[in-house]
Amino acid sequence: MKVGTPEKFIVKGKRLDGRAPDEIRPIKIEAGVLKRADGSARVEWGGNIAVAACYGPREVHPRHMAKPDKAVLRINYNMAPFSVSDRKRPGTDRRSMEISKVTSEALEPVVFTHLYPNTAIDVFVEILNAAAGTRCTGITAASVAIADAGIPMKDLVPACAAGKVGGEIVVDLCDIEDNFGEADLPMAIIPRTGDISLLQMDGNFTPSEFKKAFEMAKTGCEQVYKVQMDALRNKYGKME
Amino acid sequence: MEHVVAEIRRDHIANIIRDGKRVDGRGFDDYRPITIETDIGHKADGSALVKMGDTQVMAGIKLLLGQPFSDMPNSGVLTTNAELRPGASPTFEAGPPKPPTVEIARVVDRGIRESGAIDVDKLCITEGELCWIVFVDMHVLDYSGNLFDAGMLSSMAALLDTRLPKVEDGKIIYGEKTNNKLPIANKPVETTFAKIGSGVVLDPNLDEERVMDARLTVATDKSGDMCAMQKGGEGTFTPDEIFETVERGAKKAKELQKLLKD
Numbered sequence: 001m002k003v004g005t006p007e008k009f010i011v012k013g014k015r016l017d018g019r020a021p022d023e024i025r026p027i028k029i030e031a032g033v034l035k036r037a038d039g040s041a042r043v044e045w046g047g048n049i050a051v052a053a054c055y056g057p058r059e060v061h062p063r064h065m066a067k068p069d070k071a072v073l074r075i076n077y078n079m080a081p082f083s084v085s086d087r088k089r090p091g092t093d094r095r096s097m098e099i100s101k102v103t104s105e106a107l108e109p110v111v112f113t114h115l116y117p118n119t120a121i122d123v124f125v126e127i128l129n130a131a132a133g134t135r136c137t138g139i140t141a142a143s144v145a146i147a148d149a150g151i152p153m154k155d156l157v158p159a160c161a162a163g164k165v166g167g168e169i170v171v172d173l174c175d176i177e178d179n180f181g182e183a184d185l186p187m188a189i190i191p192r193t194g195d196i197s198l199l200q201m202d203g204n205f206t207p208s209e210f211k212k213a214f215e216m217a218k219t220g221c222e223q224v225y226k227v228q229m230d231a232l233r234n235k236y237g238k239m240e
Numbered sequence: 241m242e243h244v245v246a247e248i249r250r251d252h253i254a255n256i257i258r259d260g261k262r263v264d265g266r267g268f269d270d271y272r273p274i275t276i277e278t279d280i281g282h283k284a285d286g287s288a289l290v291k292m293g294d295t296q297v298m299a300g301i302k303l304l305l306g307q308p309f310s311d312m313p314n315s316g317v318l319t320t321n322a323e324l325r326p327g328a329s330p331t332f333e334a335g336p337p338k339p340p341t342v343e344i345a346r347v348v349d350r351g352i353r354e355s356g357a358i359d360v361d362k363l364c365i366t367e368g369e370l371c372w373i374v375f376v377d378m379h380v381l382d383y384s385g386n387l388f389d390a391g392m393l394s395s396m397a398a399l400l401d402t403r404l405p406k407v408e409d410g411k412i413i414y415g416e417k418t419n420n421k422l423p424i425a426n427k428p429v430e431t432t433f434a435k436i437g438s439g440v441v442l443d444p445n446l447d448e449e450r451v452m453d454a455r456l457t458v459a460t461d462k463s464g465d466m467c468a469m470q471k472g473g474e475g476t477f478t479p480d481e482i483f484e485t486v487e488r489g490a491k492k493a494k495e496l497q498k499l500l501k502d
Contacts, residue, residue, distance in 0.1 A: 034382045035294035036329045049281055051381055053327025061333075076334060078325065081377040082284035082300025085414035090323055090377070091336075124327030124334075126381065128298060129281025 005180040009166035017174050024160060024172040024220050029140070029231035031148045039149025041231065043141040046174060047131025049083075052141035054149040057119035071116035075103040077138050079127045099135045106139050106159070106188040106198035112152040121151060132178035136161055136224075139188050139198065144228050148235070156228045157197055159188035160220030162213040169209055171216040185210075187217040191225045250451045257439035263447055269488055271443045276393065276499055278401040285417070286402025290394040293445060294384035296328075299394035301402045301422075302375040305412060308364060316363020316371040320349035322378040322391060329383040347470045348378065348392045348430070351459035355428035355467035358399065362423035370410060374399075374422070385449040388457045388470075389496075392430040396500055400424055428467050429496040431489035432457040435475060440485055442492060456485050460493035 009016060019025070025046030034040035037053035060066040077099040081088050103125070111121065123145055125138040136159035143157040163173045165181035173181060183203025189196055205213060253263055266272070272293030280287040284300035308315055322345035326332045337345075352358065363372040376399065378391045399422055406416040434444035434452035444452055453475025459468035466486065471477065477485070 034296070034327065035384055036382055037327055038330075040327075047282055051327065053325075055330050058330070076326065078334075080298070080300060080323075080379045081321070081375065082287060082302050082379075083281060084283050087302035087304060087375050087377075090321065092334075122326070124325060126325055126327060126379065128300075128379070129283050131283070 002180055006176060009177060009181070010168050015170060015174070016176055021168060021170045022216055022219070024223055025174065027224060027227050029144060029227050031144050031231045031235040037145070037149070039145045039147065039151070041141045041144035041148060043137050043144070045133065045137045045140070046172070047129055048127070048134055048137040049129040050134065050137040050141040051126045051128060052123055052138070052145035054121065054123045054142070054145040054151070056121035056149070056151070057116035058122070060118065060120040065120070066118045069117055070113040071111075071119045071121050073104055073108050073111055073113055073121045075107060075123045075125060075142050076100050077103055077125045077127070077135070079130060079134070083127050083130045099138070102198055102200065103135065103139050103142060107143060107146065107157055109195070109197050110143075110154045110157055110190055111146060112154070115152060121146065132173050132175045133161055133186070135159070136186050136188070140224055140228060144231055147232055155190050155192045156225060157188050157190060158221040158224035158228055159186065159198060160217050160224055161186040162217035162220065164203060164205060164209060164213065169212045169216060171220045183209075183213070185213045185217055187214070187221065189218060189221045191222060245447070245450045249447070253447055253451050254437035257436050257441065262441060264445055268439065268441045269492060271492070272445065274393070274499060276397045278397055284398070285405060286398045286400070286422075288394045288397030288401055290390045290397065292386060292390040292393070292443065294382060295386060295390050296382035297387065297390040297394045298379045298381055299391070299398040300377050300379065301398045302377070303402070303405060303412070304373045304375065305365075305370060305407070305410065306373040308368060308371040310368070313368035314364045315360040316358075317373040318349070318353060318358060318360065318376070319373065320345050320352065320376045320378075320395070322348070322380065324380045324383065328380045332383065343470070343472070344387050344391055345378065347388055347457055347459075347468060348376075348395055350468040351392055351428045351430050352376070352395065352399075355426040355459065355461040357396065357424060357426040357428050359423035359425040372404075383446070385444050385446040386432050388432045389430050389443060392428070392459070393496060393499070396427060396429065400500060400502060427462045427497050427500050428459050429493045429500070430457050430459045430468070431492045431496070433485050433489065435473075435477060435481065440481055442488065456482065458486050458489035460490050462497055464490050464493070466490070
């Protein structure tokens with residue numbers, strides 16, 4: 001057992017931060033927070049803070065990445081050096097490259113990329129504070145930023161994780177649960193179809209635990225989806 | 241990628257400055273509205289988000305324990321870094337820092353260092369062996385002109401917001417902050433002016449920055465002394481313009497310093 005592991009993760013039905021096992025952390029989303037980007041969003045979720053900026057469709061650089069039949073969708077995930085306990089060295093590392101890739105793939109299915117051949121749609125996700133669940137916060141933000149840029153989409157993509165801590169299945173892991181828990185399952189869904197566009201897992205689940213965690217993450221996604229929709233309604237709902 | 245400004249827009253900006261006006265209606269010595277928000281994320285030891293008009297810069301402070309430089313065994317270490325994130329402007333690209341980024345980081349660094357804003361001698365824990373290393377990271381989120389002033393202001397606000405983490409046996413206990421602040425001994429601010437045709441205006445917005453002939457940044461400390469200066473751009477200033485600008489900068493610096501709460 002790792003040093004610092006709490007003796008119990010759940011006491012009298014409450015988790016270390018006072019939540020119920022199936023309760024997500026408070027989430028706040030605002031669309032259109034940046035002036036220069038074509039579309040943007042800020043998501044505050046638990047202790048996580050992510051800002052996403054979307055450009056495009058625009059010219060592709062480097063040119064050889066261009067696709068003749070559709071736009072390339074590129075999500076770039078980046079952590080600020082001060083967003084974590086031990087200062088993160090600025091720049092791309094293997095972890096952020098992987099997250100950028102799976103995030104792009106999570107959003108690709110909902111964006112009408114075939115309408116814009118030979119162009120790029122770029123989204124830059126900045127993690128300003130990290131508190132477990134930054135990739136889900138990032139996907140949630142990126143999806144609202146693309147919508148805010150006016151790019152046609154089939155749906156928004158919410159993301160949420162579930163995991164196992166002290167043998168119990170819980171949704172939306174907090175810092176300690178993420179560090180010392182037994183499993184983590186981040187997931188992104190396309191609510192209108194119920195399809196899953198991102199699924200990762202590390203740790204240990206029995207088949208029944210996995211099923212429970214999957215359902216919990218899905219319910220979490222649906223809750224996040226409502227907040228995403230409200231963010232767009234808040235910005236555009238009042239427009240004539 | 242360069243942003244192209246139409247000739248007619250360029251002329252318009254210069255023309256109305258000659259008439260004593262600015263495109264956004266400000267006076268020559270007016271800042272755009274400034275807000276400072278501190279304590280943004282709890283992982284940073286100190287943080288601040290500065291909005292200057294549409295420009296947004298967040299600064300975060302991380303404190304690490306390390307060894308003092310051998311030529312300064314009794315002092316802590318200050319490192320200043322800037323990142324112009326691609327999300328902040330369609331003209332910014334990912335990758336290693338380019339000269340404009342390095343310039344911003346270095347000019348802000350000089351303002352902090354030369355004014356003695358941080359009493360680095362108080363950051364030494366064991367002579368020659370252990371000291372605090374202060375990382376100031378400026379993260380540019382939205383670029384609409386004048387990153388120098390916004391970067392400096394966010395850095396100082398974040399330094400003032402910083403609380404030292406708890407230390408046990410020479411190691412930082414993350415997540416446990418003390419109430420101890422950094423030894424802040426000065427409050428430098430930077431004021432940047434753009435020369436456009438015949439006029440010199442404070443706090444250039446994006447349009448003004450794109451058409452300016454030259455730029456002058458003046459760092460002023462709390463006693464009104466200058467602690468750093470930087471001229472940029474391909475154009476020139478006359479000596480009179482320089483003296484006048486420094487004086488105007490010192491006056492505005494007092495206003496900025498009032499925004500920095502202890």
